[in-house]
Structure formats: C-alpha cells, structure tokens
Amino acid sequence: MNGLxxxxxxxxxxxxxxxxxxxxxxxxxxxxxxxxxxxxxxLEALAKHFAVTAPLHPGFGTSGEENLHEDVLALTLYAWDxxxxxxxxxxILVGHSFxxxxxxxxxxxxxxxxKKLILVAPAGLYLEGCPTADFxxxxxxxxxxxxxxxxxSQLARAFVELxxxxxxxxxxxxxxxxxxxxxxxxxxxxxxxxxxxxxxxxKAPTLLLWGEGDRIIPAAYAEKFRExxxxxxxxxxxxxxxxxxxxxxxxxxAATHAIVQFCAR
Amino acid sequence: MQIGYxxxxxxxWVPEEELFRNQAYFAVSNRxxxxxxxxxxxxxxxxxxxxxxxxxxDAVALNEHHGTPFCMGGVMNVEAAILARIxxxxxxxxxxxxxxxxxxxxxxxxxxxxIDLISRGRLVAGWVRGAGSEQFFNNANxxxxxxxxxxxxxxxxxxxxxxxxxxxxxxxxxxxxxNPWALPYQKPYPPMWIPGVLSLETxxxxxxxxxxxxxxxxxxxxxxxxxxxxxxxxxKLGYQAGPENFGYLIPTFLAETxxxxxxxxxxxxxxxxxxxxxxxxxxxxxGYNSKEAIRRLAKAPGGSWLxxxxxxxxxxxxxxxxxxxxxxxxxxxxxxxxxxxxxxxxIIGSPRTVLPKIKTLLEVLRPGIFVTFAVQGPVSNKDRMxxxxxxxxxxxxxxxxxxxxxxxxxxxxxxxxxxPIASDVSRVPVVERGPLAAxxxx
Numbered sequence: 001m002n003g004l005x006x007x008x009x010x011x012x013x014x015x016x017x018x019x020x021x022x023x024x025x026x027x028x029x030x031x032x033x034x035x036x037x038x039x040x041x042x043l044e045a046l047a048k049h050f051a052v053t054a055p056l057h058p059g060f061g062t063s064g065e066e067n068l069h070e071d072v073l074a075l076t077l078y079a080w081d082x083x084x085x086x087x088x089x090x091x092i093l094v095g096h097s098f099x100x101x102x103x104x105x106x107x108x109x110x111x112x113x114x115k116k117l118i119l120v121a122p123a124g125l126y127l128e129g130c131p132t133a134d135f136x137x138x139x140x141x142x143x144x145x146x147x148x149x150x151x152x153s154q155l156a157r158a159f160v161e162l163x164x165x166x167x168x169x170x171x172x173x174x175x176x177x178x179x180x181x182x183x184x185x186x187x188x189x190x191x192x193x194x195x196x197x198x199x200x201x202x203k204a205p206t207l208l209l210w211g212e213g214d215r216i217i218p219a220a221y222a223e224k225f226r227e228x229x230x231x232x233x234x235x236x237x238x239x240x241x242x243x244x245x246x247x248x249x250x251x252x253x254a255a256t257h258a259i260v261q262f263c264a265r
Numbered sequence: 266m267q268i269g270y271x272x273x274x275x276x277x278w279v280p281e282e283e284l285f286r287n288q289a290y291f292a293v294s295n296r297x298x299x300x301x302x303x304x305x306x307x308x309x310x311x312x313x314x315x316x317x318x319x320x321x322x323d324a325v326a327l328n329e330h331h332g333t334p335f336c337m338g339g340v341m342n343v344e345a346a347i348l349a350r351i352x353x354x355x356x357x358x359x360x361x362x363x364x365x366x367x368x369x370x371x372x373x374x375x376x377x378x379x380i381d382l383i384s385r386g387r388l389v390a391g392w393v394r395g396a397g398s399e400q401f402f403n404n405a406n407x408x409x410x411x412x413x414x415x416x417x418x419x420x421x422x423x424x425x426x427x428x429x430x431x432x433x434x435x436x437x438x439x440x441x442x443x444n445p446w447a448l449p450y451q452k453p454y455p456p457m458w459i460p461g462v463l464s465l466e467t468x469x470x471x472x473x474x475x476x477x478x479x480x481x482x483x484x485x486x487x488x489x490x491x492x493x494x495x496x497x498x499x500x501k502l503g504y505q506a507g508p509e510n511f512g513y514l515i516p517t518f519l520a521e522t523x524x525x526x527x528x529x530x531x532x533x534x535x536x537x538x539x540x541x542x543x544x545x546x547x548x549x550x551x552g553y554n555s556k557e558a559i560r561r562l563a564k565a566p567g568g569s570w571l572x573x574x575x576x577x578x579x580x581x582x583x584x585x586x587x588x589x590x591x592x593x594x595x596x597x598x599x600x601x602x603x604x605x606x607x608x609x610x611x612i613i614g615s616p617r618t619v620l621p622k623i624k625t626l627l628e629v630l631r632p633g634i635f636v637t638f639a640v641q642g643p644v645s646n647k648d649r650m651x652x653x654x655x656x657x658x659x660x661x662x663x664x665x666x667x668x669x670x671x672x673x674x675x676x677x678x679x680x681x682x683x684x685p686i687a688s689d690v691s692r693v694p695v696v697e698r699g700p701l702a703a704x705x706x707x
Contacts, residue, residue, distance in 0.1 A: 070408075070409065136401075137547055137550070139545050170560065174556060174559050174560060177551050177554075177559050178551075178559070180552070181407070181408050181552030181553075182408075182552075184406060184407060184551050184552045185406070185552070188404075188406040188408065189404060189406065190404065
C-alpha cells in the first residue's frame with residue numbers, strides 16, 4: 001500500500017502499519033471495521049490542516065491481533081502504546097464506527113491526554129428499541145445498502161466491486177473477511193462492552209458527527225452519547241444530511257469541514 | 266464396519282413457501298412452531314431410534330443445531346440421555362457437541378459422563394465447531410471458535426482423567442474446582458468420532474488425535490483427497506491410517522418401488538434442502554475460518570454440506586435472482602435433486618438400486634463407519650420407517666458381507682492409530698479411486 005510506514009511495537013508483537021501526512025496539530029484517525037484501504041480523500045482534506053496519523057488496526061494490515069484477546073482494555077492500551085511510540089502527546093482523536101468506540105475508550109482511560117475527541121458514528125453503546133445493525137450478518141451487497149445513504153451511487157458501487165483480476169479479487173475478499181473478523185474480536189459480543197460505564201471520565205471537548213441517514217448505527221445514538229459524556233468540557237452534535245454510516249466518504253466536504261471547525265474553536 | 270442411523274429430526278410442518286421466503290431454514294420465525302406437533306415429533310424420533318436398534322443398526326447418531334426447523338436437536342444431550350435409558354444395545358453417537366457454542370466444557374464433561382454411565386458405556390462422543398448460524402444464535406464469537414474448540418476438548422479429556430479437585434485457568438475457560446463426581450463408564454473415556462465437512466484443519470487435528478473423521482456427505486472426489494491428507498498426516502505421526510480412521514454419512518432413502526422412492530426422496534431438497542441450511546450471511550461469520558480456509562473457499566466453487574461454498578460467498582454480489590417465483594425455485598431444486606443422485610450425494614431408490622450404489626461408496630472410500638442420513642421434508646413416519654426397514658433387511662446384510670470381504674475394519678475392532686508405519690516406506694492406500702472415472706466422479 002502506498003505511503004504506509006511501519007513501526008515495531010512491544011518487541012515485535014505488533015508490526016504496525018500507519019499513514020502520516022500533513023502538518024499542524026497532531027490528529028489521529030482511527031478507522032472503522034471496514035479498514036482503511038488508502039489515505040482516503042477525507043484524510044487528505046484533514047491533512048491540509050493537521051498532522052494526520054492513521055494507523056491500521058491489528059488484523060487490518062497491522063499484525064498481532066492474536067495478542068489482543070477480546071479485551072477492550074488491552075486494545076485501548078495498545079492504542080496508547082502506539083501513540084507513545086509515535087511521540088504523539090496531545091492528539092485530536094478522530095474515530096469512525098469501531099474506531100470511534102476505540103477513541104472514546106482511549107479518552108476515558110486517559111482523559112487528560114486528549115485535546116479534542118471527534119466521534120464519527122461511533123460504536124460501543126446499546127440503545128433499547130434501536131439496536132445497531134448486525135453487520136457481521138451481512139453480505140457485501142447488504143452491507144452497502146445499509147452503510148451508504150445512496151447505495152446506487154458510484155461511490156457505493158466502487159466499494160463493493162471486486163477487482164477484475166481473479167487473484168486480486170480473492171485477496172480483497174480475504175482482506176474484507178479478515179478485517180471484519182478482527183473487528184469481531186471486540187465488537188462481536190454486540191452492543192455495549194462497558195463503554196457506558198466509562199464515558200463519564202472523558203474530559204475533552206467532544207464532537208459527535210453523524211450521517212443523518214445512518215442505518216448501521218442510527219443517529220439517535222448521538223443523544224445517548226451526549227447524555228453519558230457528562231464531564232466533557234463540551235459536547236456538540238452535528239448531523240450531516242444526505243449521508244449514511246460512511247459519512248466521511250459520502251459527504252466528505254461537509255464532514256471534514258465540521259471537524260476542522262470544531263477543532264478551530 | 267459399524268452401520269449407523271442418523272436423522273436431523275426435521276420439524277416437517279413449516280410450509281415450503283416460508284422456507285423459500287426466508288431463503289433458508291435458519292431464521293424462519295418460531296411462530297411456525299406448533300407445540301403439539303413438536304411434542305409428537307420429539308417422541309416419534311426417539312421411537313425411531315429405538316426402531317433402528319430393533320432393526321439391527323449398530324449405532325444411532327445425533328446432532329445439534331439451533332434456531333432452525335432443519336433439525337430439532339437443539340440440546341442433543343437431552344435426547345442422548347433418554348436413548349441411553351430406553352435402548353440397550355446401540356451405540357449412541359454424537360456428531361457432535363458444538364463445544365465453542367456451548368462454552369461450558371465442565372458441564373459438558375458431566376453431562377456426557379452421565380449419559381455414558383446410564384447407557385453402560387455405549388456413548389461415542391463427537392465434537393464440532395458449530396455451523397456459522399450457531400455462532401449467531403449463541404452469540405459465540407467466531408474469532409475464537411477454533412481456540413475455544415481446542416481448549417474445551419483438551420479440558421474435557423483432563424476432567425475425565427486427572428483426579429480432582431484441581432484448579433484450571435485457561436485462556437477461555439476458568440474453573441476453581443474441577444472434580445466432576447461422575448466419570449464416564451468407559452475407561453478412560455468414550456471413543457470420539459469427529460464429523461466434518463471441509464476443513465483441512467479439522468482433518469489434521471483428527472489425525473493428530475487419532476480420531477476417526479466422519480465425512481458428512483462430502484463430495485466423493487474431494488473426500489478421497491481429504492482422507493489421503495489424513496493418511497499422510499498419520500504417517501508423519503508414525504501410524505498407518507485405515508478404515509478404522511474414517512466414517513461416511515450419506516443421505517439415503519428407500520421405498521418399495523423406484524418411483525415411490527424418487528417421489529418421497531425429494532424431501533431431501535424440501536425448502537432448498539441442505540443448501541438452504543442458512544443464508545450466506547449466516548453461513549460464514551467473519552473470523553470463523555482461518556485465512557487458508559477462506560482462500561480454499563474463495564477458489565473452490567460448488568455446493569457442500571450446510572450450503573458452505575464459494576458460490577455462496579459471492580452470492581451477495583451477484584444478487585439472488587427472482588426470489589418470488591417459487592415454481593422456478595422448485596424446478597431448479599428438482600434438477601439439483603437429480604444431479605446430487607448422479608454424484609452419489611443422495612442415495613435414493615429401491616433396495617435393488619440402492620445396494621450397488623452404497624457398495625461403490627464403500628469400495629471407493631473404504632470407511633469403517635457408515636451412517637445413513639434419513640430423508641428430510643414432510644415424509645410420513647410410516648414412509649420413514651419403511652425406508653429404515655428396507656435398508657436394514659434388504660441392504661444391510663449384503664453391506665456387512667461386502668465390508669468384511671474388502672476388509673473394512675471399524676474403530677471398535679481396531680483402535681485407530683494402532684498400526685505403526687515408518688516414515689520412509691510407502692503407506693497402504695486408504696481410498697480406491699479406480700471406479701471414480703467410470704462414474705463421472707473425480
């Protein structure tokens with residue numbers, strides 16, 4: 001993959017792959033269960049304002065997921081260890097979906113260290129009567145219908161299309177399944193892994209950014225997060241129209257603009 | 266040779282349209298469960314297993330699935346415990362308990378010990394990882410499926426063999442006081458036969474543990490490959506594999522006439538049959554398969570047990586065709602029904618036509634364990650029992666003779682893994698591929 005850098009963490013237990021581009025205040029982007037196939041346009045946009053670091057999670061290109069046994073604390077400590085090793089002290093943490101849950105966990109574990117917290121359609125809570133979609137029980141076409149506001153868009157079709165080359169297609173299929181499997185280590189049990197009991201610890205000003213038409217984690221979850229983030233210096237909810245769960249992809253300009261604006265305050 | 270009887274204990278009363286509408290058995294709403302019919306069926310299937318004993322089968326085999334009318338055995342140990350008491354001769358073979366799904370190996374050790382004790386040593390324990398849908402039903406994390414399988418198995422062996430009390434702290438299971446009072450009747454513990462469908466990892470694991478591997482209706486050619494792989498692994502471990510290391514379970518239905526058998530045998534594709542066990546999204550949850558297994562699946566198209574196939578993996582992308590034209594679906598199923606018979610994946614007919622087919626399977630695959638899998642779908646109790654009787658009276662005696670003639674020793678006669686072999690000699694073949702080409706099978 002282009003532009004990927006490598007770092008050995010904890011005596012080679014993790015061979016971390018990450019992107020680093022741009023300059024300015026340090027911003028760490030934590031990707032969702034779909035992985036991060038490239039330094040995507042939304043990250044390019046953010047890199048115009050920030051020094052963006054976007055690591056691939058264990059199982060998504062970074063090795064060592066077997067060392068993180070179903071334990072959210074182990075994953076959270078791993079993520080902080082990584083930032084220590086990268087010398088990132090006071091990051092703006094941006095996390096999408098699964099990465100949003102991880103960002104929230106990080107901010108709860110070490111609240112003084114997060115400058116701003118931006119949760120983009122984060123996983124991690126359970127709202128009675130409004131369950132999140134079980135994306136582990138979806139085939140690629142179903143996933144696209146659920147994840148995109150406009151499943152017919154070119155963006156959505158490109159997301160599900162396999163490369164022409166059979167071998168490449170095979171690799172893409174394997175990567176997808178592997179990535180979901182890796183996320184499943186932490187998300188499979190479904191719903192809340194205890195985040196609701198820890199969110200009170202978050203101090204950082206927090207932006208809850210949602211696609212209005214999110215069918216994976218409905219926008220109603222934003223209120224639940226706000227309610228539980230009782231000690232955050234500030235909680236702002238911003239809902240982006242014409243966007244689903246992949247809001248950063250579907251409404252790239254509006255979404256990244258919201259992030260930049262929130263960080264400028 | 267051990268000859269066994271197996272049925273999924275299907276719940277036969279869900280309208281086929283509902284199965285088509287749901288595109289699978291798994292996840293059909295339980296509002297279609299009729300308590301009276303369910304009660305009748307559970308009792309009937311227990312009686313059916315007693316009838317198998319009466320007819321001279323050596324074993325009755327049970328399995329377990331959850332949340333599906335395909336198989337009513339949601340808690341197979343309950344049925345096994347009853348059979349332990351109401352039968353007196355047959356082996357009670359479990360194919361098998363889904364260890365990673367049940368997630369309580371100490372309790373499992375206790376249950377099976379009780380069953381073995383009540384049956385006075387007739388239990389054959391078997392283990393499975395559980396189908397993909399089981400992981401959803403039980404919220405069992407597929408990422409840890411194989412780890413949990415291995416750990417639970419190793420723990421149960423310890424629980425049965427190491428005098429307690431002792432403390433156990435594993436990765437997935439922890440017990441502060443391991444001391445199951447009841448230990449199995451058989452010493453040191455019941456034999457284990459392991460059913461499987463496609464996983465090389467499971468075959469390797471069986472070879473390492475010297476457990477018979479029971480192919481669940483696996484396609485004949487690939488089964489030969491799989492058993493050669495087992496035998497090669499066995500040789501690395503210093504033993505010659507033989508019929509005692511292999512079992513084969515195959516859908517079988519008989520009637521007095523060919524026409525009647527063909528008509529009723531269609532029950533095997535009722536609602537889509539095995540290929541409609543679960544929808545693609547429930548079949549292979551992410552993390553369930555190793556990287557190598559995903560690679561194999563991605564490469565090898567074609568149907569297999571419980572509908573796991575590369576086609577299914579890709580189905581999501583290519584769409585599902587017209588889901589509402591059930592006549593068309595039925596026509597396709599009839600074609601599949603004929604094809605499966607040509608490929609020896611369904612054995613259907615009168616005793617006269619069924620016998621040579623099974624003999625061919627025995628000749629090629631050389632299993633020490635042979636199990637018939639009873640028809641699915643809305644076939645009456647009477648017709649089910651006729652099929653059993655015809656098989657037992659008109660096919661089984663000839664099969665026993667034939668098995669003896671070609672030396673199909675079973676795992677009771679010869680302990681699997683007990684024939685030593687050096688690593689530098691050529692091993693005895695475990696399959697006979699000769700007849701495959703003429704049958705159009707590979």
